[in-house]
Amino acid sequence: MATVISTIVVVAVLAFVFYVAFELTPFATHGDTYRDRVSGKRRFESPHLETRDEFEHRTGAEAPS
Numbered sequence: 001m002a003t004v005i006s007t008i009v010v011v012a013v014l015a016f017v018f019y020v021a022f023e024l025t026p027f028a029t030h031g032d033t034y035r036d037r038v039s040g041k042r043r044f045e046s047p048h049l050e051t052r053d054e055f056e057h058r059t060g061a062e063a064p065s
Helices: 002-023 052-059
Strands: none
């Protein structure tokens, strides 16, 4: 019984290692969630591409007091 459990653990760890290694390669491509697939234009602003001050400066919005 211990052999079966340890085999399952080893296979699970190896599968996880291979998955992580695959995600680090260029073959693991993910779609751009901020762009329209048809037009290629941005659908909405990403919350992490710029700071709040840069966004407010670009859009002319005033900072909340």
